[in-house]
Amino acid sequence: MLKRSFYTRSDVLQISKDLLGKVLVTSFAGQRTSGIITETEAYRAPDDTACHAWNNLRTKRTEIMFSEGGKAYVYLCYGIHHLFNVVTAQKDQAHVVLIRAIQPLDHPETMMQRRGIMQLKPQLTAGPGVMSTALGIRIAHNGVDLCDPKSPIWIEDRGIKLALKNINQGPRVGIGSSGESADWPWRFWMADSKWVSKWKK
DNA sequence: AAGAGGATGAACT
DNA sequence: GTTCATCCTCTTG
Numbered sequence: 001m002l003k004r005s006f007y008t009r010s011d012v013l014q015i016s017k018d019l020l021g022k023v024l025v026t027s028f029a030g031q032r033t034s035g036i037i038t039e040t041e042a043y044r045a046p047d048d049t050a051c052h053a054w055n056n057l058r059t060k061r062t063e064i065m066f067s068e069g070g071k072a073y074v075y076l077c078y079g080i081h082h083l084f085n086v087v088t089a090q091k092d093q094a095h096v097v098l099i100r101a102i103q104p105l106d107h108p109e110t111m112m113q114r115r116g117i118m119q120l121k122p123q124l125t126a127g128p129g130v131m132s133t134a135l136g137i138r139i140a141h142n143g144v145d146l147c148d149p150k151s152p153i154w155i156e157d158r159g160i161k162l163a164l165k166n167i168n169q170g171p172r173v174g175i176g177s178s179g180e181s182a183d184w185p186w187r188f189w190m191a192d193s194k195w196v197s198k199w200k201k
Numbered sequence: 202a203a204g205a206g207g208a209t210g211a212a213c214t
Numbered sequence: 215g216t217t218c219a220t221c222c223t224c225t226t227g
Contacts, residue, residue, distance in 0.1 A: 060221060077207060079207085128208070128209075129210060173209090174208050
């Protein structure tokens with residue numbers, strides 16, 4: 001399990017890259033599912049206009065983003081999709097990493113059951129909404145501490161090494177209307193993985 | 202109290 | 215390529 005000190009570092013872009021190759025695990029009612037993180041995006045208040053906490057805006061929803069690194073920020077998008085983020089940096093620094101895709105590892109059959117599809121293919125977990133569905137993450141898990149041994153959600157380092165040249169970088173997805181930050185290349189993904197989301201160029 | 206809009210995905214044509 | 219499902223949060227009055 002990754003320690004608090006992994007999350008509390010100040011460089012959210014570095015953390016986004018470091019999370020690639022780590023393993024996101026959930027365990028609900030004895031059902032353990034997990035996957036290798038293949039795609040992430042960084043969001044950083046106050047200067048990032050695409051971040052919910054842009055301009056250090058504190059609301060009931062964004063409050064969790066200002067807590068110390070290592071917490072989960074889960075919110076509902078388009079009224080349908082549960083998006084899972086990792087809070088990073090120190091208290092009062094609203095820096096988060098959106099986990100967008102994983103490569104299934106433990107119990108893919110459980111994830112397929114949750115998704116209602118029969119085949120093991122990228123469609124199962126490639127995309128922030130479907131990934132959460134496959135892992136059983138819901139908005140109710142907002143605020144969960146990923147460093148708590150009793151937490152149902154955590155991230156492990158299983159020693160998967162990733163050459164720097166295998167990390168691709170580009171603009172974030174789905175934030176076209178969010179001002180000057182829309183083009184910032186703060187999306188990272190594994191260049192040689194098919195388990196990443198497809199998106200329009 | 203009410204309404205607009207959103208860090209998406211699936212099922213269509 | 216296009217449509218639309220669906221609901222929480224923030225803003226406004």
